[in-house]
Structure formats: C-alpha cells, structure tokens
Amino acid sequence: MPYGPAATGAVHVLAFPNAVTGGTSAPATTYRPGQGGLPAHGEYFGYAVR
Secondary structure (H helix, E strand, O other): OOOOOOOOOOEEEOOHHHHOOOOOOOOOEEEOOOOOOOOOOHHHHHHHHO
16 A cells, blocks of 8 residues: 555556556556545545545
8 A cells, every 4th residue: 555554545546458458558546535626534535536
C-alpha cells in the first residue's frame, strides 16, 4: 500500500489497455481522499469513486 493502511484509503485505476493481452502499458492513476475535488472522508469518498 503506497499510502499505508489508512481509514480513508485510496483508489488505483488501471487503463483498459493494461488489462488485455497485447495491450500497451500505461501508468495507473491514483485517487486519494481530499484531493482533486474528491471528498476527504470514507463513505463519501467511496460513493464518489463508484
């Protein structure tokens, strides 16, 4: 866990081409609570990233 175990967590998103055979390699995107306009607390953060 790059941000350590925390009550708020984080979301890591892979680009679709990373998930298919023969696809290209693209960097993962990480969304952290309280950054980029996302809610800073658990349930609200989880709801926003669904």
